[in-house]
Amino acid sequence: MEYHSYISRPLSGGSMNPARTIGPALASATYKGIWVYVVGPVIGTILGAYTYNLIRESDKPIYAISQ
Incomplete structure (x- = not known):
């Protein structure tokens, strides 16, 4: 059961899942506002990968660093 949805759903109307x-x-066949659930994860993934590359200390692969 999603307890956090009891707090955010009345405020925003959104779902956590x-x-x-x-x-x-x-x-x-009701597509109003569904774009947020499709576009949001894609943009988040791209921004997360870009941010990871910005803060990464080395250009070496992870397995070469962890040895």
Whole structure:
């Protein structure tokens, strides 16, 4: 059970689990606001990878550093 959704759902109307939003939206053909659950993870992944490369201390692969 998702306890944190009891706090955020009344404030924003969003869900913490994208599958619980995308599944019913596809089944009912109601796509209003679904773009956030599709675009958000993609942008987050790209920004996370870019940030990792910025703060990484070495250009060597991880297995070469950990030896």
